Amino acid sequence: MVPYNGVRTKVQLKLTIQRCKMLQEKKEAMAKQARRDISALVEKGKFETARIKTEGIISEDIHLELLELMELYAETLLTRFALVDLPTREPDISILPALCAIVHAAPRTELKELHVLREMLMAKYGREFAQDVMDNKNGCVPERVISKLLVDTPDAKLVDLYIFEICKAYDVAFSSPLLPETKVEEPEEEEEEKEVEEELTSDAAGTEKGADGSAEVKTENKASDAAKSDGATTDGKGKNGTAKPAEIAAVPPKKKTDKEEYDSLEARFAALKRH
Numbered sequence: 001m002v003p004y005n006g007v008r009t010k011v012q013l014k015l016t017i018q019r020c021k022m023l024q025e026k027k028e029a030m031a032k033q034a035r036r037d038i039s040a041l042v043e044k045g046k047f048e049t050a051r052i053k054t055e056g057i058i059s060e061d062i063h064l065e066l067l068e069l070m071e072l073y074a075e076t077l078l079t080r081f082a083l084v085d086l087p088t089r090e091p092d093i094s095i096l097p098a099l100c101a102i103v104h105a106a107p108r109t110e111l112k113e114l115h116v117l118r119e120m121l122m123a124k125y126g127r128e129f130a131q132d133v134m135d136n137k138n139g140c141v142p143e144r145v146i147s148k149l150l151v152d153t154p155d156a157k158l159v160d161l162y163i164f165e166i167c168k169a170y171d172v173a174f175s176s177p178l179l180p181e182t183k184v185e186e187p188e189e190e191e192e193e194k195e196v197e198e199e200l201t202s203d204a205a206g207t208e209k210g211a212d213g214s215a216e217v218k219t220e221n222k223a224s225d226a227a228k229s230d231g232a233t234t235d236g237k238g239k240n241g242t243a244k245p246a247e248i249a250a251v252p253p254k255k256k257t258d259k260e261e262y263d264s265l266e267a268r269f270a271a272l273k274r275h
Contacts, residue, residue, distance in 0.1 A: 004124040006085045012120060013078040016113040020071035023111060027064050031057060039170035042163060054162045058154045066105060066148040070114060073098035089126050099125070100140045103133045108149055 034057050041050040076098040077084055083092040091099050099121060106118040122130040133140060160176040167174035 004120055009084070009117070009120045009124070010078065010081055012113065012117045013074050013081070016074045016111070016117050017071055017078065019111055019113045020067050020074065024064060024067050024071070027060060027067075031060055031064070034060075035166045036170065038163065038166050039172045042167050042174050043172050050163055051159050054159050054166075055154050058158065058162060062148055063109075066145070067109065067111070069142075069145055069148065070102065070105065070109065070111070073101045074114075074117070077102075084124070089124075089129070091125055091129070096140065097142050100133045101142055101145045103130055104136065104141045105145050105149060 034053060038050045038053050038057070041047075041053070077095060080092075080095050083095050086092070102114065103118055103121055106114045109115075132138075136146070157178045160178050164174050164176065164179060
């Protein structure tokens with residue numbers, strides 16, 4: 001067992017916090033790649049393989065939450081280090097949850113710095129205290145830490161919900177009978193689209209028919225007007241298109257000009273002289 005040393009313990013707390021952050025970032029990057037792989041499997045129709053990989057992601061997410069808690073409790077001990085460094089084997093009640101959480105959960109993590117910190121705290125407070133913490137005597141370990149350490153197969157509904165959220169992030173279609181809200185209703189949508197298209201087509205056809213009907217009416221009106229004008233012209237003329245005698249008689253005679261009257265008078269005087 002590593003002997004307790006106040007200065008070394010404080011340094012070890014800082015190292016533990018840094019390593020927790022680095023490990024979390026590494027696991028988050030790996031989880032992101034795993035999610036991308038799951039969406040690709042769903043897109044290819046390999047649902048069972050996707051579910052198995054998703055169970056692994058759920059376990060990693062739980063472990064990631066455990067690391068976050070370890071970081072939080074290490075920061076608590078660092079902030080209240082004056083209470084940790086007191087010359088007594090009886091821990092202060094304000095740091096007891098953090099001490100119990102680290103001593104109890106550290107062996108379940110892969111963080112070497114956290115293991116060393118645990119040994120230092122056990123050296124500080126004694127083997128008996130460490131044994132009580134490992135046995136979770138009187139429920140001294142926080143419940144949220146205990147829940148992260150439980151080993152259990154994820155529920156099928158939770159797995160499908162994970163897959164649904166992953167596929168949603170990568171725009172991949174996924175539906176599950178365990179999740180009614182994920183049911184894809186493509187046939188109904190297609191039927192609605194077809195009905196709308198048929199209505200638009202019928203409306204367009206009706207508009208074209210109306211336009212053709214109005215054009216025919218206009219053509220008929222023009223033809224009737226032309227026939228009427230032709231009839232009026234035929235009534236005013238003869239068979240050969242010449243004016244009737246009544247029309248000729250109705251035309252008033254042209255008046256003679258002054259020169260023509262003068263010439264006719266001279267002709268009359270000349271005729272009188274010859275007689």
